[in-house]
Amino acid sequence: MTSTIMGDQVQRDQMRIARMAWGIRRHAFDVTVRANGCYLGQALSAAELFAAIHTVGLDRSRGDMFVLSPAHYSIAVYATLVELGELPVAALEEFGKDGSPIEMIGGHDSPGMEFTTGSLAQGLSQGIGVALGRRLRGNAAHVWVMISDGELEEGQTWEAFMSLAHYGLTNITVFLDNNDSQVDGSPTKVMGVEPIHDRIAAFGLDVRRIDGHDVKALMAAIQDPPGATARVVVCDTDIARGIPCLANREHPHWIRFRPGEAEVALAELLAGEPV
Ligand SMILES: Cc1ncc(C[n+]2csc(CCOP(=O)(O)OP(=O)(O)O)c2C)c(N)n1
Known part of the structure; x- marks a missing residue:
């Protein structure tokens, strides 16, 4: 009986995440x-990555931080907040306008953003600093870094x-959107980073590599008990997911x-809407 109730809850979460992911894509399309x-x-x-973290990961009542x-991924953050009912959809009309906090490349005063991270590769260090500080204070909140x-x-x-790895932090989880794209093209061609799993695991971290659109795998990566070191989830994703013409x-x-x-x-997007 209890396992049936839990199974129902898991299914509800899966459906909620899938629907939210579609909503994120839809808002981002409208803004584009x-x-x-x-x-x-x-x-x-x-989209699934953001939806899963904000649905079954981030616990604001505990003081978790994202x-x-x-x-430049901030459109996905704003769209997630709209889906959660924490930002009015009308706010997206201000996207990229002078003086609006709904910035195209978000900053610390943008909704859902904690820091100004437009200069890339700083967010993980910042998240680690927060996680370290919280552990020192005995604060049980978790840090989720993308x-x-x-x-x-x-x-x-x-x-x-x-x-x-050095600090042995377990109050932080890292999600990597491995969409094989950066400004100058595919990272595979610009500066190869494979084997990503093995390279990160070599630091002694708890790495798992998943299909980043697989809601079940994302939920497991979020909800499975922590290992001895921080978990890094390498999410293989498709930059044209939901709009294959791109x-x-x-x-x-x-x-x-x-x-x-x-x-x-739009026709492709609508055809993929979860029922
Ligand atoms: C330190 C720094 N170097 C360069 C840039 C310029 N820049 C902006 S986005 C981007 C690509 C980053 O790669 P990724 O986020 O994987 O690309 P995407 O998946 O968004 O195509 C670069 C190089 C920057 N913002 N900060």
């Missing part, structure tokens, strides 16, 4: 059309992994729709 360009692919690749390291694969091409990220873009890092493309994209 309205603002005539946006970091749409990042919201497409990381740290977004690649600040990083991108482009940030693996910066030394600070590896220094941060080193300190994460798959062959040479530069998917920033999307402005071409004439007639938004209509095709």
Whole structure:
């Protein structure tokens, strides 16, 4: 009986995350059309990741903190807050406008952002500092950090992994959106970072590599009991997830729709809406 109730709850969470992920994509699409360009692919690749962390991970009543390291992903944060009912959808109309905190590249005064992290590869170090401080104070809150694969091409990220292992922190979980994209193209071609799992695991961290669109795998990565060291979840993702017409873009890092493309994209998005 109890296991049936728990099974029902798991299914409800899975469905909620899938629906929220779709909503994140939809909001990001609308903003891309309205603002005539946006970091749409990042919201497409990381939608399940953001939805899962904010649904079954982050516990604000406990004082948990979410740290977004690649600040240009902020559209995904705003869309997540809208889905959670914590930001009115009308706020997205201010996206990228002068003086608005709904910045295209979010800063510390933007909703859902703790720090200004537009200069990449700093968020993990900042999250580790917070986790260390909280452990020293005996504070049970957890820190959830999201990083991108482009940030693996910066030394600070590896220094941060080193300190994460050195301090033996278990009150922090790191999610990497491995969407094989950065400004100049695919990290695989610009500066190869494979084997990602083995390289991070070599620091002594608890690494798992999953399909970043697999809601069940994301939930397990969030909810499974902590290991002896911090968990790093490498999420393999697709930058055109939900809008496959964008798959062959040479530069998917920033999307402005071409004439007639938004209509095709919307049809693809609507066809993938979870029932
Ligand atoms: C320290 C630093 N170097 C360079 C940049 C310029 N920049 C902005 S986004 C970006 C790509 C980062 O890679 P990733 O986040 O993996 O790319 P995406 O998946 O968003 O295409 C770069 C190099 C920056 N913001 N900060």
